[in-house]
Amino acid sequence: MxxxxxxxxxxxxxxxxxxxxxxxxxxxxxxxxxxxxxxxxxxxxxxxxYMDTENKEFSKEFDLVEIALTYDVGDIIVVNNEGLIIASTLKDAENAGAVCLGIFEYVKKFYNDIRKIILQRKDKYIYIYPIKLCGEMIYIIIESKVMLEIVDEKEILKKTCNVLKKYFSDFKTIDYPEKESYSENMLITS
The missing domain is CATH 1.10.287 (Helix Hairpins)
Known part of the structure; x- marks a missing residue:
C-alpha cells in the first residue's frame, strides 16, 4: 500500500x-x-x-502598400481611362492620378505606340504604364526615388495586376433578366 x-x-x-x-x-x-x-x-x-516626408497618408489597402515596400517605391496609383482612382497606396491620390493621366494623354497625341513614360522630377522618378486588364484600359503610376530595373518593373506590374483583378467583377457571373420579364416589370411614366 x-x-x-x-x-x-x-x-x-x-x-x-x-x-x-x-x-x-x-x-x-x-x-x-x-x-x-x-x-x-x-x-x-x-x-x-527613408520614405518621402511629404504629408502623405497611406490607404488601408495593404496589398499595394506591401508591393511598394517590397520594391522600395514611394507610391503606386492605378487609375482608369477617365482618371478615376481604382487603387492606390495613398489615401488622397486623385490629383496625382489625374495629372499623370493628363501627361500621358498629352504625350500620346504626338506618339501613338507608347508603352511607358518615365518622368524625372528632382530626386523622383514617375513611371506611367498603360495596361489593358479584364477588357478595361488602366494606367499604373509608380513613384520611386531610384530608377527601377526592368526586372523590378515587370514584377511590380505583374503583382499589381494580380491585386487589381479582385477589383474587376467577372462579367460571366452577372445575371441579366430575360428580355420579356424585364420589360413587363419595368414601368415607364412620362
Whole structure:
C-alpha cells in the first residue's frame, strides 16, 4: 500500500512538473513572438524614415502598400481611362492620378505606340504604364526615388495586376433578366 501511495505522489509530481515545463515553454514562445513583432515594427518605422516626408497618408489597402515596400517605391496609383482612382497606396491620390493621366494623354497625341513614360522630377522618378486588364484600359503610376530595373518593373506590374483583378467583377457571373420579364416589370411614366 505504501508503494502505491509513493507511486501516486511521484506520478502527480511528475504531471505537475510536466505541465509547469509546458507552460514555461509556451510563455517563452509568446515572449519570443512579441520580441520579433516589436523588432519588425521598429524596422518598419526605420524604413519609413527613408520614405518621402511629404504629408502623405497611406490607404488601408495593404496589398499595394506591401508591393511598394517590397520594391522600395514611394507610391503606386492605378487609375482608369477617365482618371478615376481604382487603387492606390495613398489615401488622397486623385490629383496625382489625374495629372499623370493628363501627361500621358498629352504625350500620346504626338506618339501613338507608347508603352511607358518615365518622368524625372528632382530626386523622383514617375513611371506611367498603360495596361489593358479584364477588357478595361488602366494606367499604373509608380513613384520611386531610384530608377527601377526592368526586372523590378515587370514584377511590380505583374503583382499589381494580380491585386487589381479582385477589383474587376467577372462579367460571366452577372445575371441579366430575360428580355420579356424585364420589360413587363419595368414601368415607364412620362
Amino acid at each position: 505504501e508503494g502505491m501511495i509513493i507511486f501516486l505522489l511521484l506520478f502527480i509530481v511528475g504531471v505537475l512538473k510536466g505541465v509547469g515545463i509546458y507552460m514555461y515553454r509556451e510563455r517563452e514562445k509568446r515572449k519570443t513572438y512579441k520580441l520579433i513583432e516589436m523588432e519588425i515594427i521598429e524596422n518598419l518605422k526605420e524604413l519609413k524614415t
